[in-house]
Amino acid sequence: METFGFLIHPMDMDDIAKKYKIAKKISPKVIASVIKRRRPFVMSEITGIRSITGKEAIGWFIAVPLLPNQFFDLEESYVVEKIAKACEVGRKEGAKIVGLGAFTAIPGDGGREVAKLTKVPVTTGNTYTxxxxxEGIKEAARKMGIDLASSTLAIVGATGSIGSACADVLADQVNELILIGRDTTRLSGLEEGLSKRTKRTTISTSLSAIRTADLIITVTGAVDSVIKPGDIKPGAVVCDVARPRDVSELVIRYRDDVLVIDGGIVQVPGPVDFHLDFGLPKRMALACMAETIMLALEGRYENYTIGKDISIGKVNEMMGFAKKHGFKLAGLRSFEKKLTDAYINKVRENALFSGVTR
Ligand SMILES: NC(=O)c1ccc[n+]([C@@H]2O[C@H](COP(=O)([O-])OP(=O)(O)OC[C@H]3O[C@@H](n4cnc5c(N)ncnc54)[C@H](OP(=O)(O)O)[C@@H]3O)[C@@H](O)[C@H]2O)c1
Structure with a gap:
């Protein structure tokens, strides 16, 4: 039997209150200080993973008790050590590889420092993400009638590990590329590397730059939402890969002429039971978790995706593993709900009323 662990952490106070009801009665400041000192622990066992090749795997969710802002506000060495301790909890449970979920994948140079402090191989899961x-943005563009080759693509969080690799893969498939980040020097370096392969590339540190984009991939490490209803042009598709989300829920409430899809949601093969409600329907997982599971099914117990640079060769390898083991994109989803063709057609219609011609 192949085995893996996967690190998770609470996204907000509501997540903490789900496990500890008493948290509702205590001030957020006190909760933050208590969980900061709490040790990582096994949250649940994951059973029933069965590849279409017949291979099986079991795993464990390991909780890293830290809130999103604590991953950045606390001293990095403390955070990295805590993540490494969580990996050791997984190893002692029997995991032969551990996936670093959500913000546990970011500190210490994207898992590199964590890998040095634990005996179990780790992966951030960013490659399959x-x-x-x-795959998701291409499918959504097709359904919205957006021609990829003549489109303007914006990447928010373009200087990050996932953002820069998405830019690299899509650079020569779109008409125009807009790279958005916070650091002009890093953005310029990225632009320089890509500009030979794109018809037109621009950089910006302002989110207002996404207003001309037909397609947006957003994947920042921001703790709060960064994309608001007024930022997006009618008829555009936004693929939100970030966890916590980059797109404000207000976008869904006030903009019925744009399509927001959840990035990186995958259907896992077999009668899977996560024994934990993490907000997704049965048998669905985040792509980073799916990467960890596939590496276990392959017996590839090695540090796979670590550091900020992602190899395009590995992206292709992961796609091969997904096909081999029966992992696939879980259709188009938005804020945890499945998107029907009727809904997407309605969004297209609303965009036409807003003056979009396609
Ligand atoms: N859906 C999934 O399966 C999945 C899998 C893995 C990761 N993720 C999520 O993907 C996101 C990014 O991961 P990553 O590994 O690519 O992170 P990363 O390498 O740290 O990159 C983060 C990017 O976001 C930018 N950024 C950070 N804080 C920001 C803020 N407050 N406002 C605007 N931009 C900001 C950074 O800009 P600077 O260059 O200025 O720092 C950088 O470009 C995270 O939310 C993570 O949880 C999702």
């Missing part, structure tokens, strides 16, 4: 984000 990139593959599914690209």
């Amino acid at each position: 990139i593959a599914t984000a690209i």
Whole structure:
């Protein structure tokens, strides 16, 4: 039997209150200080994973008790050590590889420092996340009648590990590329590397730059939502890969003329039971978790995706593993709900009323 662990952390106070009801009665400041000191622990066992090749795997969710902002506000060495301790909890449970979920994948140079402090191989899961984000945005563009080759694509969080790899893969498939980040020097370096392969590339540190984009991949490490209803042009598709989300829920409430899809949601093969409600329907997982599971099924117990640079060769390898083991994109989803063709057609219609011609 192949085995893996996967690290998770609470996304907000509501997540903490789901496990500890008493948390509703305590001030957020006190909760933050208590969970900061809490040790990582096994949250649940994951059973029933069965590849279409017949291979099986079991795993464990390991909780890293830290809130999103604590991953950035606390001293990095403390955070990295805590993540490494969580990996050791997984190893002692029997995991032969551990996936670093959500913000546990970011500190210490994207898992590199964590890998030095634990005896179990680790992976951030970013490689397969990139593959599914690209597959998802292409599928959504097709359904919205957007021609990829003549489109303007914006990437928010373009200087990050996932953002820069998405830019690299899609650079020569679109008409114009807009790279958005916070650091002009890093953005310029990225632009320089890509500009020979794109018809037109621009950089910006302002989110207002996404207003001309037909397609947007957003994948920042921001703790709060960064994309608001007024930022997006009618008829555009936004693929939100970030966790916590980059797109404000207000976008869904006030903009019925744009399509927002969840990036990186994958259907896992077999009668899977996560024994934990993490907000997705049965048998569905985030792509980063799916990467960890596939590496276990392959017996590839090695540090796979670590550091900020992602190899395009590995993105293709992951897509091969997905096909071999029966992992696939879980259709188009938005804020955890499945998107029907009727809904997408309605969004297209609304965009036409807003003056979009396609
Ligand atoms: N759906 C999935 O399966 C999945 C899998 C893995 C990761 N993720 C999520 O993907 C996101 C990015 O991961 P990553 O590994 O690519 O992270 P990363 O390498 O740290 O990159 C983060 C990017 O976001 C930018 N950024 C950070 N804080 C920001 C803010 N407050 N406002 C605007 N931009 C900001 C950074 O800009 P600077 O260059 O200025 O720092 C950088 O470009 C995270 O939310 C993570 O949880 C999702």
